[in-house]
Amino acid sequence: MNKVLLVEDDPRVASFIIRGLEEQLYQVKNINKGFDAINEVMENTYDIIILDIMLPDLTGFEVCEILRARKIIVPILILSALDTPHEKVKGLQAGADDYLAKPFMFEELLARINAQLRRSEFSNGIIDFQSYAGIEINMKEQSATRDGKELNLSSRELKLLIFFMKNREKALSRIAIAEAVWNLDLDMNTNTVDVYINYLRNKIDKNFPTPLIHTVKGTGYMLKNKINES
Structure with a gap:
């Protein structure tokens, strides 16, 4: 079962994502602050991080930069209401693997998660499927x-x-x-x-x-x- 860390401080958005992913048999943990998310990732293993930009303490960009500086290579998918090209570039430059603007369809979020997990498996050499x-x-x-x-x-x-x-x-x-x-x-x-x-x-x-x-x-x-x- 793939483990997802959801860093999102909006309870409605978090509930929507958690419900959808758990129906797809993902294991999801929700954290609503940037510093707490960093500590969680340093202590536990996740297959993917879904990261909001607007958090109460750090921005998602800062969280992403800190995790990459600490050599955390887990895929990071940024979710944000900020949908300008500048913000997308900023997210990718911070070390994110993908960027999805709010509002979004759950099917697209799921597809992007699956795509990142497949890329992660391939890059880690998990290709013994024959x-x-x-x-x-x-x-x-x-x-x-x-x-x-x-x-x-x-x-x-x-x-x-x-x-x-x-x-x-x-x-x-x-x-x-x-x-x-x-x-x-x-x-x-x-x-x-x-x-x-x-x-x-x-x-x-x-x-x-x-x-x-x-x-x-x-x-x-x-x-x-x-x-x-x-």
């Missing part, structure tokens, strides 16, 4: 097998399987899947995701004793090597 539960992916040949049997996947199905393999044993929302596999076309009907999940299931689960793709009620789907009990 083998799991009998599935083997050959990236050079753009093919996949399960228990040695060729799966004959289309390019889209292979991309979907790769995303599942990279995020195995994690619940994935339809929006997260669409963002990763269809390049963030959030206007796309999420029924398309369901259709392709069924295509993939027919190829990697049919005629095998143990299903790997499971439906997670209220969330989406998960690739996991055990019988779905839901």
Whole structure:
């Protein structure tokens, strides 16, 4: 489960973000002051920081600069009502990885979080996704097998399987899947995701004793090597 530190002093905004992220199975801690956020990050590990600019003590820019000076490399996503090009440049120069203006759609926030987490995983060398539960992916040949049997996947199905393999044993929302596999076309009907999940299931689960793709009620789907009990 990915851990998120939310540095936001507006209770309404914080509640909105926390509710949405927890529904996506993120673990979220909210802190409303800059100094407290710095201390929290120095003592505990987080996968991403969502950082407001207008805080009661420090600005988000100052928090970002201090964390980077202390060699904290966790991705930082700035949220701010300040939406001028100058403010965005200032945020990026302070060490932020992304900048999202308020008001925002939760789907866009989630997509940007997922994008930063994927970049972080890649930069940290977490790329061992080619083998799991009998599935083997050959990236050079753009093919996949399960228990040695060729799966004959289309390019889209292979991309979907790769995303599942990279995020195995994690619940994935339809929006997260669409963002990763269809390049963030959030206007796309999420029924398309369901259709392709069924295509993939027919190829990697049919005629095998143990299903790997499971439906997670209220969330989406998960690739996991055990019988779905839901």
